[in-house]
Amino acid sequence: MRGTPSDSGQALFSRSLESFLAGLGSDGLLRTHRPVTATDGRTVRLSDGRTLVSFASNDYLGLGAMPLTVSSDRSSSSASRLLGGSLAELHRAEEFLADFFGYPEAVLFPSGFQANVALVMALSRMGLVIVADRQDHASVKTGLRASGARFHLVNHLSSSHLEKRLASLGSAGAAVFTEGLFSMSGKSPDSAQLIEITDKFGTILISDEAHALGVLGPEGRGVLTGSAHIVVGTFGKAYGLWGAFILGPVGLHDLMANGAFPYVYTTAPPPVLAALVPERVSHAAQMDGERDRLLHLARRFRQALSDAGVSPENVSGNHHITFVTVGPRATEVSALLEERGLWVPAVRPPTVPVAGLRISLTAMHTEDDAERLASTLAIVL
Numbered sequence: 375m376r377g378t379p380s381d382s383g384q385a386l387f388s389r390s391l392e393s394f395l396a397g398l399g400s401d402g403l404l405r406t407h408r409p410v411t412a413t414d415g416r417t418v419r420l421s422d423g424r425t426l427v428s429f430a431s432n433d434y435l436g437l438g439a440m441p442l443t444v445s446s447d448r449s450s451s452s453a454s455r456l457l458g459g460s461l462a463e464l465h466r467a468e469e470f471l472a473d474f475f476g477y478p479e480a481v482l483f484p485s486g487f488q489a490n491v492a493l494v495m496a497l498s499r500m501g502l503v504i505v506a507d508r509q510d511h512a513s514v515k516t517g518l519r520a521s522g523a524r525f526h527l528v529n530h531l532s533s534s535h536l537e538k539r540l541a542s543l544g545s546a547g548a549a550v551f552t553e554g555l556f557s558m559s560g561k562s563p564d565s566a567q568l569i570e571i572t573d574k575f576g577t578i579l580i581s582d583e584a585h586a587l588g589v590l591g592p593e594g595r596g597v598l599t600g601s602a603h604i605v606v607g608t609f610g611k612a613y614g615l616w617g618a619f620i621l622g623p624v625g626l627h628d629l630m631a632n633g634a635f636p637y638v639y640t641t642a643p644p645p646v647l648a649a650l651v652p653e654r655v656s657h658a659a660q661m662d663g664e665r666d667r668l669l670h671l672a673r674r675f676r677q678a679l680s681d682a683g684v685s686p687e688n689v690s691g692n693h694h695i696t697f698v699t700v701g702p703r704a705t706e707v708s709a710l711l712e713e714r715g716l717w718v719p720a721v722r723p724p725t726v727p728v729a730g731l732r733i734s735l736t737a738m739h740t741e742d743d744a745e746r747l748a749s750t751l752a753i754v755l
């Protein structure tokens with residue numbers, strides 16, 4: 375029977391939402407949508423018509439503006455892979471990824487968030503203890519809590535804390551999560567040290583290469599790709615697409631099919647994604663010119679920050695992501711930058727321990743853009 379939602383239910387929703395948002399508002403943590411009418415790797419156009427230079431895009435190589443090069447006779451996979459049948463196109467893309475990155479198996483996912491939740495859940499259901507960095511992505515932390523995993527968080531990039539924690543686990547099998555380039559601190563782990571520690575304790579090493587892929591390592595293959603036992607990669611950042619994948623040992627598909635609800639109970643990624651993947655990943659591999667430009671720009675930017683007098687103690691990041699710690703004024707500083715034509719949204723707890731600005735450079739930015747941001751920041755901070 376058709377009707378309209380009941381007034382009492384509607385009122386309950388409004389009351390509950392109001393008090394929930396008021397709580398966040400009083401803590402300065404309320405988040406709102408900012409409509410934009412266009413975005414590329416360098417700018418955003420706001421709905422009021424202003425175009426700002428954006429430092430919030432993960433379109434590191436500018437591939438997000440590439441036209442789609444394939445057509446598909448289907449727009450959807452229409453069912454989960456276990457019920458509807460596992461489409462040959464998905465397997466072909468997975469074989470390409472496994473081969474390209476040098477792993478026995480690759481599994482496609484609709485998103486990186488889902489891939490991480492699935493992986494944490496599956497590893498934990500195999501009886502492994504998960505050890506994650508405190509700054510691992512929210513998807514890893516969501517997976518830890520949602521799956522009831524036995525887990526420990528270690529201080530950001532602290533090898534001594536990691537070693538101590540692994541030593542305390544005794545004979546319990548453990549899986550260590552890290553990121554090839556941490557999305558918020560902009561730092562990479564010391565690969566050699568991490569591999570040495572995880573080898574010493576016989577643990578499984580997992581690296582989320584979301585922000586490294588396409589940019590860091592030969593052909594943009596990432597930081598720990600090849601050394602980590604399992605790698606999570608996303609297509610929505612440097613590859614300019616959407617969706618994600620996991621690379622890993624023989625048995626990865628079986629593990630996902632049997633241990634990971636976010637893989638089992640979801641519609642499979644569409645064939646059109648699978649058709650785009652080989653060309654896009656191969657294309658990105660050829661973009662050494664953009665990679666060099668971007669990493670050069672990142673060095674220039676950090677130098678410009680220091681020349682402008684921004685305290686190095688508040689600046690972190692070794693590559694194309696820089697985090698500037700601001701504290702409670704982060705939202706105000708972001709608004710001041712916006713008034714001056716620069717789009718750098720504030721990032722607040724719980725995403726980061728102390729609020730600040732996450733500055734993401736892309737190969738589309740110019741040296742002028744980077745220098746302008748550095749000098750403006752020095753004024754408004």
Ligand SMILES: Cc1ncc(COP(=O)(O)O)c(C=O)c1O
Pocket residue numbers: 484485486487488490511513553557582584585608609610616617618
């Ligand atoms: C490190 C990291 N992992 C995973 C994800 C999630 O990827 P996706 O955007 O494909 O869900 C993100 C995205 O913000 C990320 O920064």
